[in-house]
Amino acid sequence: MASYVLSPKTSVIGKExxxxxxxxxxxxQVLYSGDWVMPGMLYAKLVRxxxxxxxxxxxDSRGAYQVAGVxxxxxxxxxxxxxxxxxxSGLGExxxxxxxxxxxxxxxVGEPICLVVAKTPEAAEKGAEAIWVDYDVLPSVHDPLEAxxxxxxxxxxxxxxxxxxxxxxxxxxxxxxxxxxxxxxxxYRTQFVDHLYLEPESGVGWxxxxxxxxxxxxxxVLEHYRDIARMLNLPENRVRVICPYVGxxxxxxxxxxVEPYLAIAAWITQKPVKMVWxxxxxxxxxxxxxxxxxxxxxxxxPHGELVAMKVDIIGDAGxxxxxxxxxxFAAAVVATGxxxxxxxxxxxxxxxxxxxxxSAFRGFGAMQMAFGYEQIMEEIAQELGIDAVELxxxxxxxxxxxxxxxxxxxxxxxxxxxxxxxxxxxxxxPVPADSSKRIGRGIACTMQPYGRTVWFHDQASCWLNLESDxxxxxxxxxxxxxxxxxxxxxxxxxxxxxxxxxxVRPYYGDSALTPLAGGTFATRQLYMSGNAVVQxxxxxxxxxxxxxxMTWGEQQWQWQDGIAHSASGLSISLPAIYEAASxxxxxxSVHTTFHAQVGExxxxxxxxxxxxxxxxxxxxxxxxxxxxEDTGMVKVLRYVASHDVGVAxxxxxxEGQIHGGVVQGLGYALSEEVVYQEGQCVTxxxxxxxxxxxxxxxxxxxxxxESHEGKGPFHxxxxxxxxxxxxxxxIANAIADALGSRxxxxxxxxxxxxxxxELSSTSSM
Amino acid sequence: MADSEMNEDVQVGGDMMxxxxxxxxxxxxxxxxxxxxxxxxxxxxxxxxxxxxxxxxGACGACVVLVDGKAMASCLTLCAxxxxxxxxxxxxxxxxxxxxxxxxxxxxxxxxQCGFCSPGLLxxxxxxxxxxxxxxxxxxxxxLSGHICRCTGYHHIVDAVEEVMALWPVMS
Numbered sequence: 001m002a003s004y005v006l007s008p009k010t011s012v013i014g015k016e017x018x019x020x021x022x023x024x025x026x027x028x029q030v031l032y033s034g035d036w037v038m039p040g041m042l043y044a045k046l047v048r049x050x051x052x053x054x055x056x057x058x059x060d061s062r063g064a065y066q067v068a069g070v071x072x073x074x075x076x077x078x079x080x081x082x083x084x085x086x087x088x089s090g091l092g093e094x095x096x097x098x099x100x101x102x103x104x105x106x107x108x109v110g111e112p113i114c115l116v117v118a119k120t121p122e123a124a125e126k127g128a129e130a131i132w133v134d135y136d137v138l139p140s141v142h143d144p145l146e147a148x149x150x151x152x153x154x155x156x157x158x159x160x161x162x163x164x165x166x167x168x169x170x171x172x173x174x175x176x177x178x179x180x181x182x183x184x185x186x187x188y189r190t191q192f193v194d195h196l197y198l199e200p201e202s203g204v205g206w207x208x209x210x211x212x213x214x215x216x217x218x219x220x221v222l223e224h225y226r227d228i229a230r231m232l233n234l235p236e237n238r239v240r241v242i243c244p245y246v247g248x249x250x251x252x253x254x255x256x257x258v259e260p261y262l263a264i265a266a267w268i269t270q271k272p273v274k275m276v277w278x279x280x281x282x283x284x285x286x287x288x289x290x291x292x293x294x295x296x297x298x299x300x301x302p303h304g305e306l307v308a309m310k311v312d313i314i315g316d317a318g319x320x321x322x323x324x325x326x327x328x329f330a331a332a333v334v335a336t337g338x339x340x341x342x343x344x345x346x347x348x349x350x351x352x353x354x355x356x357x358x359s360a361f362r363g364f365g366a367m368q369m370a371f372g373y374e375q376i377m378e379e380i381a382q383e384l385g386i387d388a389v390e391l392x393x394x395x396x397x398x399x400x401x402x403x404x405x406x407x408x409x410x411x412x413x414x415x416x417x418x419x420x421x422x423x424x425x426x427x428x429x430p431v432p433a434d435s436s437k438r439i440g441r442g443i444a445c446t447m448q449p450y451g452r453t454v455w456f457h458d459q460a461s462c463w464l465n466l467e468s469d470x471x472x473x474x475x476x477x478x479x480x481x482x483x484x485x486x487x488x489x490x491x492x493x494x495x496x497x498x499x500x501x502x503x504v505r506p507y508y509g510d511s512a513l514t515p516l517a518g519g520t521f522a523t524r525q526l527y528m529s530g531n532a533v534v535q536x537x538x539x540x541x542x543x544x545x546x547x548x549x550m551t552w553g554e555q556q557w558q559w560q561d562g563i564a565h566s567a568s569g570l571s572i573s574l575p576a577i578y579e580a581a582s583x584x585x586x587x588x589s590v591h592t593t594f595h596a597q598v599g600e601x602x603x604x605x606x607x608x609x610x611x612x613x614x615x616x617x618x619x620x621x622x623x624x625x626x627x628x629e630d631t632g633m634v635k636v637l638r639y640v641a642s643h644d645v646g647v648a649x650x651x652x653x654x655e656g657q658i659h660g661g662v663v664q665g666l667g668y669a670l671s672e673e674v675v676y677q678e679g680q681c682v683t684x685x686x687x688x689x690x691x692x693x694x695x696x697x698x699x700x701x702x703x704x705x706e707s708h709e710g711k712g713p714f715h716x717x718x719x720x721x722x723x724x725x726x727x728x729x730x731i732a733n734a735i736a737d738a739l740g741s742r743x744x745x746x747x748x749x750x751x752x753x754x755x756x757x758e759l760s761s762t763s764s765m
Numbered sequence: 766m767a768d769s770e771m772n773e774d775v776q777v778g779g780d781m782m783x784x785x786x787x788x789x790x791x792x793x794x795x796x797x798x799x800x801x802x803x804x805x806x807x808x809x810x811x812x813x814x815x816x817x818x819x820x821x822x823g824a825c826g827a828c829v830v831l832v833d834g835k836a837m838a839s840c841l842t843l844c845a846x847x848x849x850x851x852x853x854x855x856x857x858x859x860x861x862x863x864x865x866x867x868x869x870x871x872x873x874x875x876x877x878q879c880g881f882c883s884p885g886l887l888x889x890x891x892x893x894x895x896x897x898x899x900x901x902x903x904x905x906x907x908x909l910s911g912h913i914c915r916c917t918g919y920h921h922i923v924d925a926v927e928e929v930m931a932l933w934p935v936m937s
Contacts, residue, residue: 018872025880026871026887028815028855035814197915198819198827198881247817247881248915279820482879482916652875659918660878686820686913694919695910699902 013495013714016652019487020502021245021480030245033218034202038272041204042071044265045124045275047113047131048285049106052319052354052679053140053153056103056113056133063130064116069123072269073131074115076103079264080233089163089325090456091601096156098320098357100231100260106135107155107319108356109679110285117265117273140354142679144316145293147353155319155352162317162350163325165332168607169404170343172308181299181307184383188296188372189747190728192288192316192674193667195361196691199247200282205262206272208240212512215262216242220254220479221519222511227256228263239263243509249481250664251360254521255287255322283689284681287322287359288674290315290350292331294372304386306395308343311335311372315358315365317350322359324350329602330449331365333612336404337373338415338447339395344404346607354679360521362664366448367725371748374444374729375736382742388733389423392445406608411615411717412709414644415445418620421703425640426622438629439637440738443622444729449613450523450718451711454599460528461515464493464536465589466544466581470562470574472497472504477514478529483720484653485525489533491649492713496537497544498559499574515591523718526649527614530713532594539590544577547588551580597711615711617722619643621662621730627738632756634670634735636696641726642703646710646717658702658723665727667692671749690749786847788813789857797844804828804839807852815854815884819913826912829885830854836889838911853891855884863891867929876925878916886912890926894933902927 024030061073076082076099084097102111116127141147147160154160176183203217213232215225225239232239246253258275265273277286297310313331317324332348361367381388396415402408422443431439452458462476474493480486486506494501507514517529548557548564552572557564564572581588599611624638641658648654671690675683683689710717728748735755736744741762745754785794788811795806804821807813807830816839819827823838830839831853859865867887870876877883886909893900893908900908905926906919914922 019875022875022877022880023868023872025877026855026868026883028884030880031814032817032881034818035808037812195915196913197879198817198825198913199879200818246879248879250915276818279822482881484875484878656875656878656917656921659920660916661918663918664915685824686822687824691913691915693910693913694906694923697906697919699923700918700920 010495012491012501013649014647014651017491017501017650019484021487025245032199032247033204033216033244034199034276036204036216038204038206041272041274042117042119042269043121043124043275044115044117044261044273045128046115046261047128047133049102049109049111049113051106051135051137052109053138054106054135055138056106057136058134059114060132061114063132064127067123067127067130069119070116070127071119072117074117074264074268076101078268079231081231084227088321088323089329090453095321097322100264107354109681110356111319115261115265117269140679142353142355142676144314144351144353147351155354160352162321162352163328165329165348166604166607167332167335167344167346167404169406172310172343172345175308175343176299180302182302182383183297183299184380185295185297186376186379186746188294188375190292190368190371191748192291192676193361193672194283194288194674194689195250195252196689197248197250197252200277200279201253201257201286202276203258203262204272204274205266207266207270211238213239213263213267214242215259216244217258217262218246218253219243219259220246220249220481220521222477222479222509223516223519224256224259225511228259231260232263232267240512243479246479246481249520250362251364251521252286253481254360254519257286279686280684283674284684285356287357289361290317290324290327290358290365290368292368294369296372296376298376298380300380300384302384304384304391304394306339306341309336309341311346313348315350316355317352318355318357319352320357322357324358327360327365329453331369333405333449334366334369334447335373337370337377338397338413338445338618340397340401341395341404346404355676356681362721363448363724364522364721370444370446370725371728371732374446375732375746378733378736392419405612407611411711412644412707413618414705414707415618415620417705418618418642418644419443419445421642421705422620422622422640425701425703426624426638431624431637438627438738439624440627440734440736441622441624442730442733442737443620444726444733445620446726447616447618448722448725449616450721451527451596451614452522452524453613454597454611455601457598458518458524458528458596459593460517460532461591461593462517462529462532462536463515463591464533464540466540466574466578468575468578470503470578472499473507474504474533475507475514476529476532477509477511477517478525479509479520481520483657484650485520488526488649488653489529492530492533493537496534497541499562503562523720523722526716527712527718528594528596530716532592534713535594536590536592539592540588543586543588543590547577547581547584547586548572550584615717617643617645617717617719619722619726621726623730623734625731625734625738627735627755629759632752632759634750634752634755636666636698639698640701640703641723642705643719643722644705644707644717645719646712647706647708647714648704649714649716651704654704654719655702657719659700661723662700662727663692663697665724666697666731668748669728669731669750671751673749782845784845784848786850786852788852789854795844799845801844802840803842803844803847806844807839813854815856817881817885819881826889827882827885829888831888831892834892834895836892855887863894863933866932867891870925870928874921874925876917876921882912882914886914886922890929894929897934899930
């Protein structure tokens with residue numbers, strides 16, 4: 001990490017800065033990927049598989065060419081390399097991912113088969129409808145537990161297990177033989193959910209004047225240009241990805257969406273091609289969040305000491321691995337939550353099925369686990385007859401503790417602090433009990449990694465330079481997906497360079513013109529790119545100071561608003577320094593790379609690591625809910641969320657991340673589900689997918705704490721994903737509290753129907 | 766508008782027709798097919814890119830524009846039905862200053878993150894504020910329930926609208 005001294009009085013760090021991009025967005029001035037048009041532009045539409053598992057016998061595209069306006073049908077045989085491979089675990093296991101176009105065996109409904117390119121969107125759509133695909137339907141498997149059985153249909157030839165991760169600490173089998181322990185086992189399940197960003201997958205691709213395949217598209221990862229180059233069998237320097245402001249990502253634009261299709265269509269037709277997925281395509285066929293089946297076994301001493309925990313995790317990977325190995329790894333690492341337990345066994349499996357593939361989604365496997373560990377903590381406390389808050393407090397990990405994986409937690413752990421704040425806030429203005437409704441209160445304490453696992457050798461580069469008029473150009477290849485990624489980097493540069501914020505201009509999101517900084521995922525962007533900007537700004541400031549002293553002499557300089565003042569009364573502006581630097585042949589430009597803390601690969605056999613993720617963000621959420629006994633309907637009356645974010649670079653944006661995470665989490669907890677029946681999506685309409693609206697959501701109290709101990713710039717910690725993880729268990733615990741009598745819905749979403757059934761199951765009613 | 770009324774003024778040529786209307790105070794005549802939505806015509810013919818496709822079924826609110834002052838989902842509105850109407854978006858000329866005030870307060874509260882829902886949302890807010898009612902936070906939430914925002918969690922949006930509501934009568 002770059003070394004620097006945090007000035008006691010910062011000028012823009014920690015200030016509620018109004019984001020320039022937000023000003024432009026609310027004025028309708030921002031062009032998103034789908035808003036771009038080019039002369040002679042064509043439109044592309046995918047033909048997608050209708051069956052979850054079938055052999056393709058024949059693809060007859062003649063019908064499409066009968067449709068006026070259809071230019072070209074592109075199939076598997078037209079693609080130079082029709083197969084994507086990658087190493088999603090990062091441990092050297094290359095996995096064959098999906099094909100660009102499936103021409104043999106389809107494995108999920110919606111799998112791309114071919115592409116129609118036409119002069120209008122309507123012609124492309126009609127052309128796609130006119131293509132006849134002849135299938136031999138094969139038996140399919142949709143339940144991951146079924147898929148693990150001996151006689152299950154195989155999704156891929158090597159078997160249906162994608163990956164199995166182990167975390168192993170102590171000796172569970174030995175300690176649970178001890179007499180007098182209390183043991184409970186519970187299983188928790190989660191559902192398929194969709195990112196449902198408002199901007200559908202979209203982009204325009206073209207071959208530019210110099211023969212570069214150029215994609216201007218909504219993505220979280222510029223570096224996919226390399227996958228596209230491999231697909232086209234081109235050198236990597238012949239493909240460019242440009243990413244304007246993205247209309248929401250949440251992990252759903254981390255895997256490629258439109259990129260391969262735009263690229264192959266532009267390459268073959270040599271014309272600009274636009275593609276915007278319909279909401280229906282997006283809902284039914286783009287990767288979802290993994291449904292998990294989590295079985296917890298916990299052993300405790302009667303007075304309330306947790307002795308051992310076993311966790312078995314099954315994640316439905318769907319038909320292709322995508323990022324499942326990483327998601328299930330994150331799940332395994334945090335399976336026991338932010339608690340000190342000496343004896344742990346975790347097994348985490350990703351399993352192939354003929355369902356839609358599952359992949360990255362804000363929270364990335366760690367979020368599902370929170371629904372498990374924060375409920376098992378409540379259930380074991382109930383079983384022991386002790387207070388669940390007290391049980392948590394006794395077992396919270398602390399700085400310096402060894403986690404279940406064997407790694408040492410080396411930064412502050414403010415679990416008590418966040419929990420105390422939440423409890424104090426919840427205790428204010430107690431909610432009056434309405435006799436017809438049941439009131440319940442629940443909390444959840446969680447840990448969520450930020451940054452990539454240490455064996456990925458993560459890095460982020462940036463190029464920072466001073467212009468002749470004293471303005472600053474920050475070039476950095478981050479995709480800005482709405483969280484203010486570019487804006488916070490400007491704040492960091494302005495702070496260190498002592499210039500007004502408006503003097504720093506970000507150039508971002510272009511694989512050819514902005515230094516690569518890695519994707520906007522894994523809550524890594526502030527940590528990685530933020531540190532890269534710190535490093536670059538410190539180096540640039542050093543150069544500026546050098547020119548200053550070389551030209552105007554060694555003395556005490558004080559910087560204010562881009563002007564250096566000397567004790568002797570000189571005032572030197574940045575344009576003057578730029579001129580002086582030119583005279584000295586000394587460029588005021590820095591290109592630098594920040595390297596994350598690295599470590600060796602995970603030892604999966606031993607289930608141990610020296611280090612997994614760079615760090616974690618800790619927090620606590622609490623909710624008060626009202627449950628209608630007659631209908632099972634839940635109303636969230638109050639919601640409080642507290643996180644230690646290390647340092648809040650822009651508190652307004654931090655609060656925004658927390659609010660947004662909470663509401664997305666409330667949808668996950670209470671209503672959202674993409675429903676599949678035998679692999680066919682039955683919730684293909686936006687209006688069938690029950691996402692929270694303003695009306696149902698409460699005001700949210702966000703309590704931001706600053707331990708000054710994160711690993712990001714100015715000791716910030718990531719907050720994008722941590723904000724969503726605690727919501728579902730906090731709500732589940734609040735609903736269980738309202739229901740009483742140890743009634744609990746252990747599967748998401750916790751719908752009115754499930755609650756009503758739970759209430760109806762007791763004769764005590 | 767009834768079909769018979771509409772057809773009197775609309776010039777029909779083949780299965781295409783010419784439909785005159787105003788967009789942000791600019792007179793336009795669009796040559797359209799009867800099935801074309803206002804959303805498609807605004808975006809594809811007129812380059813009104815601030816109107817967004819989010820779902821195509823009137824459920825997300827990203828395509829909302831003001832049609833004669835009324836907030837409507839342009840993806841469910843046939844272009845043929847807006848003959849002679851005044852269409853307004855967040856980029857409309859702004860003599861009253863209400864668009865600017867909304868934009869300013871939305872920015873100040875960071876009531877947008879990715880911003881994709883914002884132009885449609887602001888159109889509904891414009892219509893809401895112009896009604897001149899004083900609404901509680903819950904009533905504001907209800908009034909905006911046709912707009913999905915996936916980033917902000919709505920809290921900051923309600924803050925911004927509440928503030929504009931408090932300021933607006935003073936300014937007008």
